[in-house]
Each structure stands twice: as structure tokens, then as C-alpha cells.
Amino acid sequence: MPTAAAVALRSAIHAALVADGALNALLGGAHVYDEPPRNASFPYVTIGQARVTDWSTGTDSGEEHQLTLHAWSRQGGHREAHLIVGALLQALDDAPLVLDDHRLINLRFSVADVRRESDGRTHHALVRFRAVTEPL
Helix, strand or coil, rough: CCCHHHHHHHHHHHHHHHHHHHHHHHCCCEEEEEECCCCCCEEEEEEEEEEEEECCCCCCCCEEEEEEEEEECCCHHHHHHHHHHHHHHHHCCCCCCCCCCCCEEEEEEEEEEEEEEECCCCCEEEEEEEEEEECC
């Protein structure tokens, strides 16, 4: 079950990405989705799976979030996928996002994987971030 902090974090990440000029230039617009439209044009980014764990101390509540973004590309091979990964890192790594009813302690890049999908045309980048939140 999603927590309020997880919902607020996803919302803030989405807002930051659709407002990012460099990312939008690479995507040809604000093509950032929770679930892409049926016939979404490439390239685009989806906000994927998340894992939330308790990060509370003896006196304070908190949550650790592992969040994966997916970049999908069909033009320019690995190059376009890597450029999109770079734009995601620029937009989000250590970004001071404002969350509804929660404080973002940090948001840090963890790992990125770029691979060619089995169709031979699509490149798929998985970009993982780690965040820590606490209630206000």
C-alpha cells in the first residue's frame, strides 16, 4: 500500500521532470508518465516501481524510498538513452523537492542500466534513486 510520503514524492518528481527544459528538449515535450498512453511516441520516461521501508529512529518517523525511472528510446541507439539518463540525473540528483506534508531529507542517484530490448530497436534505461522522507 502506498504511503502518503511515497505519493507526495512521486508527485514532486513528476512535477520536476515535466518542468525540466533539458529533459523536455530530449523527449520532444513533457513526455513523463506514470503509465504511458497506448500509442506513446518515443522517447519518453515512466515513473516505475517503488519500495518503501521504515527509516524511523527511536524518536523520529521516516521512510526510505527506492524509486525506479524508466527511459524508453528508439532513435539514436544507446546515445539517446544515455543522454536522457544524464538529464534525469541533472534534474533529480540531490534536488530540493518540496513534498506535500513531508520533508525530503535527500534524493540521490543509485544506479543506471541501459540495455537494448529484445525487439532490437528499443533502448531501455532504468535509473534508480534513493530518497529519505519524514513527516512535517
